[in-house]
Amino acid sequence: xxxxxxxxxxxKEAPGDATSASHVFLTRAGYVRKVGAGIYDFLPLxxxxxxxxxxxxxxxxxxxGAQEVLMPVLLPCEYYKETGRWDVYGDVLxxxxxxxxxxxxxxxxxxEIVTDIAxxxxxxxxxxxxxxxxxxxxxxxEPRPRGxxxxxxxxxxxxxxxxxxxxxxxxxxYETMRQAYVRAFDRMGLRYRMVAADSGAIGGNTSAEFQVxxxxxxxxxxxxxxxxxxxxxxxxxxxxxAASATQAGEVAPISRLHTPGAxxxxxxxxxxxxxxxxxxxxxxxxxxxxxxxxxxxVRGDHSVNEIQVARALGVAEVxxxxxxxxxxxxxxxxxxxxxxxxxGRILVDxxxxxVTAGIAGxxxxxxxxxxxxxxxxxxGEVVDVRLAATGDACANCDAGTLTAYKGxxxxxxxxxxxxxxxxxxxxxxxxxxQSRPVIMGCYGIGVSRLVATAIEQHxxxxxxxxxxxxxxxxxxxxxxxxxxxxxxxxxxxYDELWALGVEALWDDRxxxxxxxxxxxxxxxxxxxxxxxxxxxxxxxxELKPRTEPDPKKAEFIPVASAAAVLAARVQSALQVG
RNA sequence: CGGGGCGUAGCGCAGCCUGGUAGCGCACCUGGUUCGGGACCAGGGAGUCGGAGGUUCAAAUCCUCUCGCCCCGACCA
Numbered sequence: 001x002x003x004x005x006x007x008x009x010x011x012k013e014a015p016g017d018a019t020s021a022s023h024v025f026l027t028r029a030g031y032v033r034k035v036g037a038g039i040y041d042f043l044p045l046x047x048x049x050x051x052x053x054x055x056x057x058x059x060x061x062x063x064x065g066a067q068e069v070l071m072p073v074l075l076p077c078e079y080y081k082e083t084g085r086w087d088v089y090g091d092v093l094x095x096x097x098x099x100x101x102x103x104x105x106x107x108x109x110x111x112e113i114v115t116d117i118a119x120x121x122x123x124x125x126x127x128x129x130x131x132x133x134x135x136x137x138x139x140x141x142e143p144r145p146r147g148x149x150x151x152x153x154x155x156x157x158x159x160x161x162x163x164x165x166x167x168x169x170x171x172x173x174y175e176t177m178r179q180a181y182v183r184a185f186d187r188m189g190l191r192y193r194m195v196a197a198d199s200g201a202i203g204g205n206t207s208a209e210f211q212v213x214x215x216x217x218x219x220x221x222x223x224x225x226x227x228x229x230x231x232x233x234x235x236x237x238x239x240x241x242a243a244s245a246t247q248a249g250e251v252a253p254i255s256r257l258h259t260p261g262a263x264x265x266x267x268x269x270x271x272x273x274x275x276x277x278x279x280x281x282x283x284x285x286x287x288x289x290x291x292x293x294x295x296x297x298v299r300g301d302h303s304v305n306e307i308q309v310a311r312a313l314g315v316a317e318v319x320x321x322x323x324x325x326x327x328x329x330x331x332x333x334x335x336x337x338x339x340x341x342x343x344g345r346i347l348v349d350x351x352x353x354x355v356t357a358g359i360a361g362x363x364x365x366x367x368x369x370x371x372x373x374x375x376x377x378x379x380g381e382v383v384d385v386r387l388a389a390t391g392d393a394c395a396n397c398d399a400g401t402l403t404a405y406k407g408x409x410x411x412x413x414x415x416x417x418x419x420x421x422x423x424x425x426x427x428x429x430x431x432x433x434q435s436r437p438v439i440m441g442c443y444g445i446g447v448s449r450l451v452a453t454a455i456e457q458h459x460x461x462x463x464x465x466x467x468x469x470x471x472x473x474x475x476x477x478x479x480x481x482x483x484x485x486x487x488x489x490x491x492x493x494y495d496e497l498w499a500l501g502v503e504a505l506w507d508d509r510x511x512x513x514x515x516x517x518x519x520x521x522x523x524x525x526x527x528x529x530x531x532x533x534x535x536x537x538x539x540x541x542e543l544k545p546r547t548e549p550d551p552k553k554a555e556f557i558p559v560a561s562a563a564a565v566l567a568a569r570v571q572s573a574l575q576v577g
Numbered sequence: 578c579g580g581g582g583c584g585u586a587g588c589g590c591a592g593c594c595u596g597g598u599a600g601c602g603c604a605c606c607u608g609g610u611u612c613g614g615g616a617c618c619a620g621g622g623a624g625u626c627g628g629a630g631g632u633u634c635a636a637a638u639c640c641u642c643u644c645g646c647c648c649c650g651a652c653c654a
Contacts, residue, residue, distance in 0.1 A: 009587095010615095011587095011588060011589095011603085011604075012588085012589090012603065012604085012615065013588055013589045013590095013602095013603070013604095014588090014589085015588075015589085016583090016588090016589065016590085016647085017583085017646070017647045017648085018647095019647085019648075034646095036645085036646090037645085037646065037647085091578090092652080092653090108653095109654090138654080140653075140654090142652080142653075143578075143651080143652065144648095144649095144650090144651095144652085146647085146648085151653075151654090152654095155654070156654095157654055158654090159654085209654095218653095306651095317651090319651085320651090408654095409653075409654065410654070411654075412653090412654065444654050445654070446653090446654030447654080448654085449654055450654090478613095480612085480613060481612070481613090482612095511612095511615090512611085512612050512613085512614090512615080512616065513612070513613040513614065514612090514613075514614040514615050514616080515614085515615050515616095516613095516614090516615095517613080517614045517615085518614065518615045519615080521614090530613080532613060533613095534613080551614065552613095552614095
């Protein structure tokens with residue numbers, strides 16, 4: 001492509017509302033433009049990258065034996081009503097009516113539709129396994145779109161669905177997809193981690209997320225330094241603390257401590273001159289569908305994992321108690337709740353239960369209690385309900401320690417079981433002529449999100465630094481000046497590169513060198529070739545990888561062999577493992 | 578949905594408090610000088626001040642309503 005004829009509207013200033021690196025650079029480098037909240041145009045460069053992601057994902061799905069299909073985006077309401085998601089999805093579902101006033105929705109995902117295909121076409125155990133996938137636009141009216149392409153209301157997703165006759169078959173399908181995901185993410189040149197994840201309200205028993213490791217990520221994960229254990233903190237468990245050597249009976253009796261105005265853990269710790277780990281943090285939650293408050297006690301330096309609390313209580317979700325709830329339940333201001341004397345259900349984290357002389361709220365404003373011990377001074381169900389953090393002991397092995405990372409969820413694989421097939425009557429006859437629901441799995445990759453995610457991981461102050469496999473073009477030629485010899489050499493290299501199958505962008509504009517270099521860095525094509533009068537007189541062109549931080553450091557390559565050298569560089573950069 | 582903030586030229590912003598000719602930088606157009614890390618000079622085009630209503634002799638500015646957008650929380654690819 002000739003830059004002079006391309007629509008690559010680079011700008012110096014980012015839109016004021018852009019906060020993430022990917023949003024800033026995608027906009028500044030002319031890859032995308034915002035149309036509305038969470039709605040974007042893909043301009044030529046942006047679409048080329050999107051297509052690169054799609055191509056990798058598609059080839060790995062095909063290699064894994066999945067078959068591409070295309071399901072509709074516009075769905076009659078009956079399908080979502082059939083599974084109850086017409087109501088469950090709530091405001092996230094885009095709804096509309098046709099001219100006859102019938103209800104429709106735009107597809108946020110396609111379990112219902114693919115299950116409909118299965119119930120019509122899969123009749124026998126002999127028809128399975130099957131795996132159908134599509135790469136297509138999804139619509140979700142997100143409560144809060146953000147981060148440019150990171151969270152959109154209209155986005156591109158690859159969704160695959162497996163159908164098996166047996167549990168073992170479903171596990172095999174899941175494993176096949178896991179391997180395909182590993183290959184795809186490797187090919188995209190991303191640093192990522194597959195982690196154990198929450199399956200959400202859908203219920204499945206097995207689920208893993210592919211988290212791209214980025215400091216700006218919204219998700220928190222922990223990984224063990226000794227074994228393969230890695231998990232989203234939502235589901236991460238930690239090794240149970242060793243039993244305390246001190247017996248409760250040896251602890252001094254409860255003492256009353258005056259802590260005027262000090263409710264927050266840090267404040268109390270400062271007033272009493274103790275560490276947060278000697279304190280008991282008591283938080284109140286209201287289980288979904290209930291009005292009773294439940295107290296959750298964790299060690300002062302720990303945080304409550306609300307998903308684990310909900311699980312321990314056997315409900316779908318829990319809500320943080322309101323200030324009014326807290327006052328009603330404890331008779332004290334916020335910050336002075338404690339388990340001693342609390343009338344209601346209490347969940348105690350294992351680490352908090354191991355504290356033998358803790359400091360807890362007294363359920364009386366401005367007062368705390370000292371020497372509080374679980375079992376002696378209060379009772380409560382001992383469970384694992386705290387968020388794992390850096391330094392915690394791994395529950396999966398004896399020696400490991402967990403480290404926390406931030407990530408962006410770019411893929412999620414589930415075994416769904418019979419959740420949808422049972423509801424929708426997708427059954428088959430097994431070898432014993434028994435009618436049974438098919439066992440499903442579902443597998444998503446955020447294709448458009450990956451465009452932004454890759455940038456979050458690969459950028460510097462000047463712009464994007466694409467991995468070769470995702471770059472919109474592979475080589476960026478900057479010809480300097482209007483000298484005929486320079487232009488001829490650039491033209492020839494450009495033609496040779498395309499003849500060798502290398503995707504080249506030639507900046508043939510009549511612009512000053514600085515402008516071209518700045519735009520090249522911003523756009524982020526991995527290999528930049530500079531052709532100028534001086535170098536050319538010596539028979540050389542200059543090659544600088546985008547990852548080279550020193551702007552003056554370039555490699556000189558004889559003009560005659562330039563195309564071959566570049567083609568070889570591109571090829572080697574595309575090799576994975 | 579709770580909390581906070583913003584809508585003024587294509588982009589980034591000032592002006593609003595204290596009503597009175599709508600401004601700056603970038604981008605764009607013309608001419609000239611420049612040309613290896615976002616050049617300079619001269620000239621020029623471009624704005625229903627988000628929308629509706631109100632107060633006023635007079636509204637970007639004050640009041641009411643409304644729409645849109647962004648940020649912090651609960652959700653997800």
